[in-house]
Amino acid sequence: xxxxxxxxxxxxxxxxxxxxxxxxxxxxxxxxxxxxxxxxxxxxxxxxxxxxxxxxxxxxxxxxxxxxxxxxxxxxxxxxxxxxxxxxxxxxxxxxxxxxxxxxxxxxxxxxxxxxxxxxxxxxxxxxxxxxxxxxxxxxxxxxxxxxxxxxxxxxxxxxxxxxxxxxxxxxxxxxxxxxxxxxxxxxxxxxxxxxxxxxxxxxxxxxxxxxxxxxxxxxxxxxxxxxxxxxxxxxxxxxxxxxxxxxxxxxxxxxxxxxxxxxxxxxxxxxxxxxxxxxxxxxxxxxxxxxxxxxxxxxxxxxxxxxxxxxxxxxxxxxxxxxxxxxxxxxxxxxxxxxxxxxxxxxxxxxxxxxxxxxxxxxxxxxxxxxxxxxxxxxxxxxxxxxxxxxxxxxxxxxxxxxxxxxxxxxxxx
Numbered sequence: 001x002x003x004x005x006x007x008x009x010x011x012x013x014x015x016x017x018x019x020x021x022x023x024x025x026x027x028x029x030x031x032x033x034x035x036x037x038x039x040x041x042x043x044x045x046x047x048x049x050x051x052x053x054x055x056x057x058x059x060x061x062x063x064x065x066x067x068x069x070x071x072x073x074x075x076x077x078x079x080x081x082x083x084x085x086x087x088x089x090x091x092x093x094x095x096x097x098x099x100x101x102x103x104x105x106x107x108x109x110x111x112x113x114x115x116x117x118x119x120x121x122x123x124x125x126x127x128x129x130x131x132x133x134x135x136x137x138x139x140x141x142x143x144x145x146x147x148x149x150x151x152x153x154x155x156x157x158x159x160x161x162x163x164x165x166x167x168x169x170x171x172x173x174x175x176x177x178x179x180x181x182x183x184x185x186x187x188x189x190x191x192x193x194x195x196x197x198x199x200x201x202x203x204x205x206x207x208x209x210x211x212x213x214x215x216x217x218x219x220x221x222x223x224x225x226x227x228x229x230x231x232x233x234x235x236x237x238x239x240x241x242x243x244x245x246x247x248x249x250x251x252x253x254x255x256x257x258x259x260x261x262x263x264x265x266x267x268x269x270x271x272x273x274x275x276x277x278x279x280x281x282x283x284x285x286x287x288x289x290x291x292x293x294x295x296x297x298x299x300x301x302x303x304x305x306x307x308x309x310x311x312x313x314x315x316x317x318x319x320x321x322x323x324x325x326x327x328x329x330x331x332x333x334x335x336x337x338x339x340x341x342x343x344x345x346x347x348x349x350x351x352x353x354x355x356x357x358x359x360x361x362x363x364x365x366x367x368x369x370x371x372x373x374x375x376x377x378x379x380x381x382x383x384x385x386x387x388x389x390x391x392x393x394x395x396x397x398x399x400x401x402x403x404x405x406x407x408x409x410x411x412x413x414x415x
Contacts, residue, residue, distance in 0.1 A: 010140075010141075010144030010145060010148050010149055011144070011148060011260075013148070013149050014144075014147075014148030014149050014152060015257075015260055017149065017152035017153050017156060018152045019253065019254075019257075020152075020156065021152045021155055021156045021159070022034075022250065022253050023250075023314060023317065023318055024156065024159060025037055025159065025172065026246065026250050026318040026319065026320065027317060027318045027319055028159060029166070029168065029169065029172070030243070030246070030319070031242070031243035031244075031246035031247050031319070031320055031323065032169075032241075032242040032243040032246060033109075033168050033169040033172075033242075033246070034169070034246035034249065034250065035169075035237070035242040035243060035244070035245035035246030035247075035248075035249060036109050036110065036113050036168075036169030036170065036173075036242060036246075037113075037169045037172055037173060038233050038245065038246065038249035038253075039110070039113055039114075039117075039233060039234060039237045039245070040113045040114075040116060040117045040120075040169065040170075040173040041173075041176075042230040042231075042233045042234050043097075043113075043114065043117035043120075043121075043230075043234065044117050044120045044121065044124050044177075045124065045226060045230060046223075046226050046227060046230045046231075046234070047090075047093050047097070047117070047121045047124075047125075048086075048090070048120070048121055048123075048124030048125045048127075048128055049125075049128065049222055049223055049226040050089070050093060050125075050219070050223050051085075051086040051089045051090030051093055051121050051122060051124075051125030052085060052086050052089075052125050052128060052129045052132075052219075052222070053085050053086075053089050053212070053215055053216070053219055054214075054215035054216055054217070054218035054219030054220075054222060055082045055085055055129055055132075055211075055215050055218075056128060056129060056132050056218075056222055057132075057215075057218040057221075057222060058082075058211065058214055058215040058218050059078075059082055059129065059132050059133050059136050060132060060135060060136040061214070062078050062211060062214075063075065063078065063133065063136035063137065064136060066078065067137075067198070071205075072198065072199050072200075072201075072202030073199075073202045073203050073204060073205035074205050074206075074207060075195075075198060075199050075202070076199035076202050076203075076204040076205075077204040077205045077206040077207070078207075078211065079133070079191075079192075079195055079199065080204055081206065081208070081211065082129065082133070082211075083126075083129070083130075083133075083188065083191075085125075085129070086122055086125030086126045086128075086129050087122050087125075087126060089122075089125070090121040090122025090123075090124075090125040090126070091121075091122050093118075093121050093122075094118040094119060094121045094122060095118075097114065097117070097118040097121070098114075098115055098118040098119075101114040101115055101118065102115075109168070109169060109170060109242075110237065110242075112170040113169060113170055113173060116170060116173045116174055116177060117173070119177060120173075120176075120177045120180065123177060123180050123181050123184050124180060124184075126184045126188060127146060127147055127151075127180055127183055127184040127187060128147065130142075130146075130184065130187040130188050130190075130191050131143045131144070131146060131147055131187065133191050133195075134187070134190070134191055134194070137191075137194060137195065137198075139194055142187060142190050142191065142194065146183045146184075146186070146187045147183070150179075150183055151176075151179055151180060151183060154179045155172075155175065155176050155179055158175050158179070159172070217355075220359055220363065221350075221355075221358070221359050221362060224359070224362040224363050224365075224366045225362060227366050228362070228365060228366055228369060228392075228393075228396075229256070229259070231366070231369055231370060231373070232252065232369065232373050232385055232386075232388075232389050233245070233248070233249050233252065235370070235373045235374055235377065235385070236248060236373070236377055236382055236385055239374075239377040239378050239381070240377065240381055240382050243323075244323070244324065244381065244382050245382070246320075247320050247323035247324050247325040247328070247382070248324060248325070248328045248382040248385070248386065250315065250318060250320060250325045251315075251324070251325040251326060251327070251328035251329035251330075251332065251386075252328060252329070252332055252386075252389075254307055254311055254314070254329045255307070255328075255329050255332035255333050255336055256336075257303055257307065258300050258303050258304065258333065258336035258337075258339075258340060259336060259339070262296050262300065262336075262339065262340055262343045269288060269291070269292035269295075269344065272288050273285065273288050273289060273292070273344070273347075273348060273351045273352070274351040274352070276288050277351060277352045277353075277408070282409070285408075285410060286410050286411070289344050289348060289410050289411075289412055290411070290414075292343070292344045293341070293342070293343055293344050293412060293413060293414040294414045294415075296340050296343035296344070296414075297340045297341050297343065297414040299340075300336065300337060300340030300341075300343075301337075301340075304333055304336075304337060307329065307333065308330070308333075311326055311329055311330075312326055315329075324382055324383060327383060327386075328382060328383060328386045331383065331386040331387055331390050332386050332389060332390050332393075333390075334390045334394070335389060335390030335391060335392070335393035335394045336390075336393060337394075338393070338394030338397060338398060339393050339394060339396070339397040340414075341397075341413055341414050342397040342398055342400065342401040342412050342413055342414075343397070343412075343414075344412045345397050345398075345400035345401040345403075345404050345412040346358050346361065346362070346396070346397065346400045348400075348404045348408060348410065348412055349361075349400060349403060349404055349407065349408070352404075352407070352408045354403070354407050354408070357403050357407060358400065361396055361399055361400050361403070362396070364396075365392050365393075365395070365396040368388075368392050368395075369388060369389060369392050372388040372392070373385045373388050373389070376388055400412070401413060
């Protein structure tokens, strides 16, 4: 369908633009400044997710239910409420983060990065949530273009425009924040125009307890998943030199290509899994899961071979050929390969009514990564952190596969 094609093309166009942007940032600004940028982007995305308070997932559920029941009053009240959520919660997070940075961090590049990131939290939260609201209404262009395509595309253009070309990491983050702010305002305005017909003439009604109660449970999963993707870079900033952090971050960015492939394939298959489970079709359920696992693992193998062959040339192009970027990428790829083999396991638990088991696994993995990276990176540096992240990534999906076998009665491995 057209909406699915827009989502697919937009997602992968965004992937290409983001990787090109990161590669050119590393080349133009050097390893040390790229390390600062990696920390800033990780904080913006992680805390921007937290500022949505779970409505990143909850908006689709609530809007879909209101549209199906033609509850225009509830829909108007919901839209009025959730559009203020990232501004309120994001503002609180930004205030605490900026105050903590000023109190405990010495003046310099890293403190400036944290302060810019604090300002960006409500902006990124608002932009992310607006896209999720657009997706719930079925407006896939608005749901896909701003953050996935326009933000990296405009940032890439700004990198080479004489008037905006950044001189260092904090300067680029300020440019990135300015672009995101403009897109957040434009996307929010577009959402209100698109939703105007759906709520015309209805008096707003509110179900705060229901909305925030459901969203609160979704917050833990959304935040924990983003946390697992970002926390290694943030923690390493306290233990290694900025140039080592930059090399590790570039290698980690390449390794995450496999996570993107896993997410995109599973996102297509999971509604089919939910339908088979609801219909008590055990044979069909196993068939859907096995097909999804094999599709993901095949794409994972192809992407891994491509990264191992092209990675050295790309890293050399970035100017990091003598560093640890390739070694870090190779270690992280091992964990991604295990995750690719058991790829549908976590989402199978979620689709088959065992969300709490999935949440516990994600939260335990987040705790393991935090403690182990903090301890081992102080002793063994960035490569020790890469070993930890790879091991926990693989362990999380293997354990989820075992739980799927126990609770759902299916094998989520590729073979």
